[in-house]
Amino acid sequence: MTDPAIHKYSYFPGCSLATTAKENNASMVAFCRKIGVELVELEDWNCCGSSSAHSIDSELAAALPARNLSLAPEGRPLLVACPSCLLRLRQAQLHLLQNKDQQQWYQGTFDRPVDTQLEILHFFELLERLDISDVMPDAFERLKGLRFAPYYGCMLARPPELRHEKNYYGLMEKVLTSLGASPVHWRFASRCCGTFLSVVRPDVVTPMVNSIVDGARQAGAECVITACAMCHLNLEVRCRLPDSVPILHFSEALSLALGTAESDGWFSRHLVDPRPMLEQRGLLHSNG
Amino acid sequence: MHDTSSKTIVLSGSHNKFGEQVLKRAGTNFNRCLHCQSCASGCPFTGAMDYLPNRIIRLVQFGQIQPALESATIWACVACNTCSIQCPMAIDIPGVMDALRQMAIENGHQIAEPDVLNFHREVLNTIERYGRTHKLEIMLRYKIKKRDWFTDLNVGLKMLAKRKLDLTPSRVSDIGRIRQLFKKSSKDA
Ligand code: SF4
Ligand code: SF4
Numbered sequence: 001m002t003d004p005a006i007h008k009y010s011y012f013p014g015c016s017l018a019t020t021a022k023e024n025n026a027s028m029v030a031f032c033r034k035i036g037v038e039l040v041e042l043e044d045w046n047c048c049g050s051s052s053a054h055s056i057d058s059e060l061a062a063a064l065p066a067r068n069l070s071l072a073p074e075g076r077p078l079l080v081a082c083p084s085c086l087l088r089l090r091q092a093q094l095h096l097l098q099n100k101d102q103q104q105w106y107q108g109t110f111d112r113p114v115d116t117q118l119e120i121l122h123f124f125e126l127l128e129r130l131d132i133s134d135v136m137p138d139a140f141e142r143l144k145g146l147r148f149a150p151y152y153g154c155m156l157a158r159p160p161e162l163r164h165e166k167n168y169y170g171l172m173e174k175v176l177t178s179l180g181a182s183p184v185h186w187r188f189a190s191r192c193c194g195t196f197l198s199v200v201r202p203d204v205v206t207p208m209v210n211s212i213v214d215g216a217r218q219a220g221a222e223c224v225i226t227a228c229a230m231c232h233l234n235l236e237v238r239c240r241l242p243d244s245v246p247i248l249h250f251s252e253a254l255s256l257a258l259g260t261a262e263s264d265g266w267f268s269r270h271l272v273d274p275r276p277m278l279e280q281r282g283l284l285h286s287n288g
Numbered sequence: 289m290h291d292t293s294s295k296t297i298v299l300s301g302s303h304n305k306f307g308e309q310v311l312k313r314a315g316t317n318f319n320r321c322l323h324c325q326s327c328a329s330g331c332p333f334t335g336a337m338d339y340l341p342n343r344i345i346r347l348v349q350f351g352q353i354q355p356a357l358e359s360a361t362i363w364a365c366v367a368c369n370t371c372s373i374q375c376p377m378a379i380d381i382p383g384v385m386d387a388l389r390q391m392a393i394e395n396g397h398q399i400a401e402p403d404v405l406n407f408h409r410e411v412l413n414t415i416e417r418y419g420r421t422h423k424l425e426i427m428l429r430y431k432i433k434k435r436d437w438f439t440d441l442n443v444g445l446k447m448l449a450k451r452k453l454d455l456t457p458s459r460v461s462d463i464g465r466i467r468q469l470f471k472k473s474s475k476d477a
Contacts, residue, residue: 015420015421015458018420018458019421019422019423019452019453019454019458020423020447020452020453021452022451044460044461044462045460046415046419046420046460046466047415047419047420047421049415050411050415050421051366051367051408051411052407052408052409052411052412053412053415054367054386055367055386055389055408056389056390056393056405056408056409056412057390057412057473058313058386058390059472059473059476060412060469060470060473063469063472063473064415064466064469067465067466067469109465109468109469109472110465153368154368154369154370156373157368157369157370157372157373158369158372158373159369159372159380159382159383160316160372160375160378160379160380161380163373163378190370191332192332192333192366192368192370194332194333194366195366195368196366196404196407196408196411197333197336197364197366197404199407199427199430200401200403200404200407201336201364201403201404202439202440204333204335204336204364208332233452237443237446237447268450269450269451269452270450271446271447271450
């Protein structure tokens with residue numbers, strides 16, 4: 001642990017953060033920089049296969065993540081922002097470990113080794129390793145009074161082969177509470193957001209999203225805080241309630257506590273504008 | 289005593305070829321299933337399913353190829369793992385759904401939810417073209433196939449206005465490698 005580069009991580013943003021959720025990406029990178037963690041984007045990374053590869057083509061579901069594993073520079077853990085990408089990358093790595101022939105084929109195809117030992121970690125795991133009072137000494141109480149509904153969606157549920165990995169239920173509450181915010185108790189923290197059914201079966205997903213957002217409101221939350229860009233998008237685009245609440249990315253909430261949030265670049269991209277609520281709470285500043 | 293009349297389902301034990309194929313593909317032993325229905329009670333999408341998740345497992349155990357492969361359930365499953373995380377027998381239920389979906393495509397079965405398949409294909413198409421997904425193109429092509437321009441038009445416009453749908457794709461520069469992966473996969477299929 002004396003490695004001077006210990007705070008340097010390879011970084012896999014994934015398609016959502018690179019496009020629809022740029023504010024999630026920007027706030028993630030800004031937050032990490034502020035706490036002394038440098039994220040080096042994986043050069044020329046490709047899509048992990050999303051929900052579609054494993055759904056209809058298992059071979060691609062293994063191959064696409066494998067290329068990403070081959071791109072990671074040795075000795076530096078790979079930080080993944082999106083919980084679904086994380087699952088795809090980890091599962092592919094696990095299968096690759098068990099299949100030497102496949103390892104060799106990829107190695108030949110990519111002209112470089114595929115790192116089957118690469119440490120792949122989610123943003124949550126990075127946070128868990130840090131002492132918040134250490135890395136955010138000035139942020140205590142910055143979010144004072146903010147009542148939020150922590151929303152994990154399906155990210156904490158994993159396939160049986162990965163079920164013995166550590167579970168991070170409650171991490172958002174733990175971190176945000178130490179920054180002064182108060183979580184509400186509600187029923188929908190781990191209810192799946194509908195993922196791609198949001199596109200194909202809006203008739204199924206809309207009532208579900210409505211009940212999630214309504215559940216947050218009824219529990220007294222001023223906002224929902226999400227840990228996944230896909231959840232964020234679905235909660236925003238599928239909610240049909242006249243009085244929805246703003247949906248914030250966890251990384252945005254952390255940046256708000258550090259005073260580094262960018263009002264225009266980030267919050268202007270939200271479908272439910274969180275700025276009035278944030279201004280009321282004194283969380284947005286004119287530079288923002 | 290086995291009743292051999294046509295209405296009786298005979299549990300075929302080791303002679304259930306279909307079950308063996310699914311088992312091999314999915315790599316999870318669904319024969320451990322207790323039919324406790326935890327999966328079905330937890331699944332958020334049973335409203336879009338014709339068979340509950342554990343009943344799909346039952347169909348496979350009974351060698352009922354057609355109802356299993358032509359069910360809407362296998363297409364409604366989003367692999368959220370809500371079921372498998374609470375399955376007392378640690379069965380990878382979405383893994384079974386993946387296997388069934390792919391067998392349905394390969395064996396030319398009727399697809400109960402063609403829109404879902406179209407969507408997945410359009411996602412993979414953009415990955416083959418750019419190395420990354422391109423949401424605007426996925427949506428447009430999906431809509432062209434579906435011949436449905438108006439449902440969700442307001443959602444699309446809102447996303448455009450909020451700059452959530454990029455006009456141009458984010459691209460991988462070494463796209464040749466990506467295409468190679470796609471070629472290999474279609475050859476092996
Ligand atoms: S939860 Fe597991 S054991 Fe119970 S019915 Fe579902 S698959 Fe079978
Ligand atoms: S993985 Fe599929 S079957 Fe299981 S709970 Fe999610 S949608 Fe339902």
